[in-house]
Amino acid sequence: MRSFTDYLWFETQHRRDYLNITPQVEECVHRSGISEGLCLVNAMHITASVYINDAEAGLLQDYDDWLEGLAPHEPVSHYRHNRTGEDNGDAHLKRQIMGREVVVAVTGGKLDFGPWEQIYYGEFDGRRRKRVLVKIIGE
């Protein structure tokens, strides 16, 4: 069995942002030399998500509006968590909807994707450097 580990760094310009990180993950798979296995990609911070969906600008805005409806950023006093001095209570909730991680099959040396699958980093409390972990095991 072989294994590969790498950490990708991101810093978004906005509090909330959605970055297509598929090329970086594909490069990890290539560098790993693994042809059959599983690839884990997860946010290492608890106010961000890694998820798989469509690379379509309208959809990204739909997600953002929807998440704001389900867990609004304001009023920040609405969240007990913010009594600790944070203002990111909403981000911890939004991240549970979108998920922490994806596990993708590696087949024939490539991410085994359906036609529209793209890996996204969803940031809900950005404007600082944060990490995503890529771990691949297989042969």
Added chain:
Amino acid sequence: MRSFTDYLWFETQHRRDYLNITPQVEECVHRSGISEGLCLVNAMHITASVYINDAEAGLLQDYDDWLEGLAPHEPVSHYRHNRTGEDNGDAHLKRQIMGREVVVAVTGGKLDFGPWEQIYYGEFDGRRRKRVLVKIIGE
């Protein structure tokens, strides 16, 4: 290490549908010959989910009502994504609640399940052929 890959095809009669695919995944585990490992099952399309929950008809209807409340299909003009000519904006949101994938332990050659765990394919934009990937690695 051994690995196994297969693709299951589904075409639902309704726009939204919930199919118990546990028998097909169990057959994959059997065919893989793997006794200890991990089994990934994921929707390859971004308007469908694979999730684990109860095989109970009332619950399936509860899920459907709840998802329609959280992300209604209509009015289709509500979703920016639908300006691309699609009418499935809601389906991309519903799928994030229910999830893309499950990872199940394989122990003693079988899916290592609790008493009521069943693997479901949740379709939110059906009436066409779509794929589910099964990838098993282990020994």
Added chain:
Amino acid sequence: MRSFTDYLWFETQHRRDYLNITPQVEECVHRSGISEGLCLVNAMHITASVYINDAEAGLLQDYDDWLEGLAPHEPVSHYRHNRTGEDNGDAHLKRQIMGREVVVAVTGGKLDFGPWEQIYYGEFDGRRRKRVLVKIIGE
């Protein structure tokens, strides 16, 4: 390839509860002797979650309030599932928001965590003994 399997038992005092199970999972990783691999942790019951987020008391209360807003326990007659004689229809919905499982990288013999990641057992229909599965594969 090596594999490790264990089952953790929990019984919460309240219907809904949130337990930090990171120490127990860390002990599994230690006992497994695996230094590079993947660690799956999943609820084996379909009215409970395993998720990763912050160990902060205010946030746990925020999650609980939010989940009650999205899928209220009462009136129990609201859920078709409860016509089977259960009163846990809401718990099956809450668990989908918080997720069934996490997959965590094992690197250098340890859970490869970001600074605040903690593994939680989220119980939505407690006061009875329930299991969590830990499966680790790697080398």
